[in-house]
Amino acid sequence: MQTTKTAPESTAPDLPAAPAVSLATRLRRALRGAPLPAVAFLALVLGVALLADLIVPHDPLTGDLRAYSLPPAWKAGGSVSYFLGTDLLGRDILSRIIMGARISLIVAAASIALGGVLGTVLGLLAGHFGGWIDEVIMRLVDTQLSLPSLLVALVALVVFGSSFTVLVILIGVWLWPNYARIVRGETLRIRRYDYISLARIAGCSTWRILFVHELPGIYNTLIVMATLQAGWVILLEGSLSYLGVGVPPPTPSWGSMIAEGRGDLASAWWISMFPGLAMLATVLSLNLLGDWLRRTLDPKQVNQ
């Protein structure tokens, strides 16, 4: 009905192929409504994280004790050399934020890759095969979702000792149930489409149905999830580092930097403030990007 479909359904006129569209126009169309400041900021963070070693103005690990607790450049007593000030050990905050960006992004990327692959495969299997396979996987998901995850992570990090690898595995394992649940739901949704039955009727193998017909249908969902979860993982890694069980010192992490400045809020607010702002801006950008992706890649819209 006209009233339920706001945009009239695309009715192809009986003409040969659609007119050629230039790459620039296609790009502009694809990016319509994109949160450009967020994309630009994420590009900046990514670039900075990649080139961190080359662009840090000071050594992020060792400080100049003579220049401890310097305020940012625009405050009285600040130094242009230490643009965002220094911490209590005289380390340059800007340099540490830059190195911290690398840590945050690596942890996020690695753990999402781990949890995403694990969850996607299990979710796909659960949705496709159903029966006891589904039952077992979903029980696992339910159990893990009802664990007090942060606390379990705390305990595990204490038990195994905190290291980068343990952190990534832990967060990855923490993430997989979300992926499994959503991928299973999406697989079940896609399986209801007639083209899956028709693929069986055409004689397609299970393998082909899984990876040619079902998996591509959930790519969009996976992209959206990964983007939104990247922000969440950065917050999570920050929390763990803030509690002192995340990335082990002296590697700078935004969370531990915030924790370091907590005691001296009154005298040196900038030690906590700037890493927090960096974190907020990064996560905010990821969330804005994820929301936009969700709106544009919404599988419902793809299928209608």
Added chain:
Amino acid sequence: MSAMTADVPVLEFRNASKHFALSRDRVVRALDGIDLVLEAGQTIGVVGESGCGKTTLSKLALMLQRPTGGEVLFRDMEVGAFGREDWRRFRTSVQAVFQDPWSSLNPRMRVIDIIAEPLVASSSMPRVEREARAARLMDDVGLPRAFLSRFPHELSGGQRQRVAIARALSIEPRLIVLDEPVSSLDVSIRSQVINLLKDLQEQRGYGYLLIGHDLATVAYISHRIAVMYLGRIVEINTSAELISDPKHPYTQGLLAAHLADHPAQRGRNVPLGGEVPSPLSPPPGCHFHTRCPKAMEICSRVEPMSISSGAGLVACHLYGQAG
């Protein structure tokens, strides 16, 4: 193409049943004792209202589901005895076109890949040949070849349904299951697709199993019609005879529910009362007796047998005594 003896039906249902257990004591009897023969080159229409089991019937015919009782035979062979080659032969002999053209084409595949997929899956035809075949099929279903590189969302509903038909034809099947192939199309597009289906059958001799709810459309396409009610076939006959001389009171009811073609005919029929009972607890005896205007005492006790009547069969106690 392997030679097929003309007198062996492509598919045959022998007392086939399909029951779904919802829980221990709740069983849906979707199909109950179906006998049906699907010959190559013939069209059998199946009509009935929602819940009558016609969709389950199509799933059984396509071997997407197995019967829980009786057998479904492919060229006189039971599915259970299928070897690898038999499956390949089955998949290249029976194809389907479904109701919703939005749902039946993978939105991420181009038209050319959609049409050629059955060839990829069950033959080793080289790519060039496949694509040439796909292009010829576009001509057959009346679509411009330029559409081959399009995605489904770039086509209208009628065009998508033509793509679905082309795909079903790609492997030259013997039987095509048509599950409500036109009911989701716009009225002005329906006749295009109906004519296309009829023309293809005339030219190539495909057999059709046509599932539908609109009696006029089904009768227009089919040679024979089976009327289903709550999982059973209550009457089966040639289209002409079924329309002009319906035997079963349910068939008569369906015909009465068919609306006027012209305002002069309005209000001529008294519609059937009541609703289809839940398939979870179908009435005993003849399932239809709760709504039947001619129900007798025996109908609520004894399930009627199918007996021949004219060119067809009817399962109704009204005709029992006559033999």
Added chain:
Amino acid sequence: MVVVKRLGSAFVTLLAISLVVFVLSRMSGDPRELMLSEYATAEDYELLNERLGLDKPYYAQYGVFLADAVRGDLGESIQARQPVLTLILQRLPGTLELAGSAFVAIILASVLLGVATAVWRDTWVETAGNIVAVVGQSVPAFWLGIVLVYVFALTLGWLPMAGRGGWLYLVLPTLTIAANSLAALTRLLSSAMTEAMDAEYVKFANVKSVPPWRVTMVHCLKNAILTPFTYAGIILGQLLTGSIIVETVFGWPGIGLLALQAVQTRDYPLLQGVVLVFAIIYVGIALLVDVAYAYLDPRIRH
């Protein structure tokens, strides 16, 4: 039927959690090292071995652990030399107060914001609501706490900086702990409301000339509330674990702080107890939410 099934799965979940807790605590090394002084003799070790039941096989140890836990005996804290349960019960009210006030704040604010953004779609209200929601979802809670303390306690001096006392002490921790969940719930409710407002039954309510406020607050809200309602359990759980961070920032005497102290001092029996208590609360809430949901939504009541 639903309730019985849910009870069963809740029980299984608790068992699984207890197993995880047990395994983790046994993987953490020899607990005797922590409990005995450097000068302890081999005999002391033996003695403790027997007392803790460490000489038995693992499954038996797990059985003992379970049986004790059921009786409320969660062992003794290594640091405080007090029963774990006593310590937890002392701190429980603090956490419940915080989580409770945050939960109320979240529900009130998210319903308000969610409905407002859906009703005034395409106006500045929706824009403002969206900004609040996306910022709230992106802000690191621990950092937000620090900023709030810096602004409202240190700079303006309006509110106390830390500790538990009257309602003034509650304001900043509540805001901090609520921010993330509030944002998430607002977004959920907003989209559920938007969807409900476009539904056919709303059009039919309009056909009946139901007054607009009633369409929104009765017809739509009762449908829309069901979606986020399934997340209420998750949010309560988040509040509990979030308490670890917030209690740390504000020096709030609750279980979260206790947990962190246990982590820092490697007080395993205490840690074990805290995790178990958290898990029980968690699972209990999830159960309650599910049962309530089944009651609210007539379609799944059977």
Added chain:
Amino acid sequence: MNAHGPSPSPHPSARRSEAPLLEVRDLTVEFKTRHGEVRALDRVSFDLRAGETLGIVGESGSGKSVTARSIMRLLPRNARVTGGEIRYDGRDLLTLSDREFRGIRGKAISMVLQDPLTSLNPVFRIGWQVGEAVTIQQGLRGAARDARSVDLLRGVNIPAPEIRLHNYPHEMSGGMRQRVVSATALAGNPRILICDEPTTALDATIQAQFLNLLRGLQEAYGLAIIFITHDFSVVAEMCDRVAVMYSGQIRERGDVFEIFDHPAHPYTRALLASVPKLGETERLTTIPGQPPSSANKLPGCAFAPRCPIADSVCHASEPPDMALRDDHTSLCWRAQ
């Protein structure tokens, strides 16, 4: 099957002589879409007289539902009435405030929507939903409201209405739900009932029952009905007059016999000939091409690209509304 509508408001016999109950003049509706403003209705005009049934036929996207919904002020947010009048009882409904319009909706004009499953609210009991309409439309509360609700349900032949009041919508069949919707729509004793494809989701025998019921209700309440449908046989069964829509315009209008016997517009003719009739076997007429997309409007008649008899005039300029016999008009250069 007779409807025992409680207190049916008697409308005097003289069906055709009165002034029209509802007059729609040049109604134009535009949708704001990503492709710019799209005109969904283009100068739609028709009358509805007391007690008669007007059928509006068209395919999806023809504007038939938009017509119904713009009369009821149920257009989606991105749609706007940009011109025309809807006159009821001498008043232009388009000039009324929302509050004033609520005095009309449900009382004077009511509506039954397409899908009985989604037009009932899933989380409230039937009794609550019918009762709400009774309270709003008639100010009844408590026992009086319940009694009236039971009467309404009985009026649409729902068995055991007292028990049904306690059901939720999902506990009823589609046919029963559509009866509940109709009963609710009739709570305010309306004079006009708009039916937006009310039987599309129903099975054949249930559709026949429902149409029969509707005829009974029309007698009992003296209703004028606007019946929106894509199905010409529903029109043949139900309607006194017909308006055929195509791409936002009424292409042809007239008495139902006149339209079936002497269709003047090539679209109407083709559509009537393209539907299989029971027992007939000759080849169906087809309409080439696709229904138009309202986004890219060409000059000239919108049906011209598919029209078998279109000539250069048709492609160049929009046809006028040609008056034929009596009431019969056709928007076509070549109408005969």
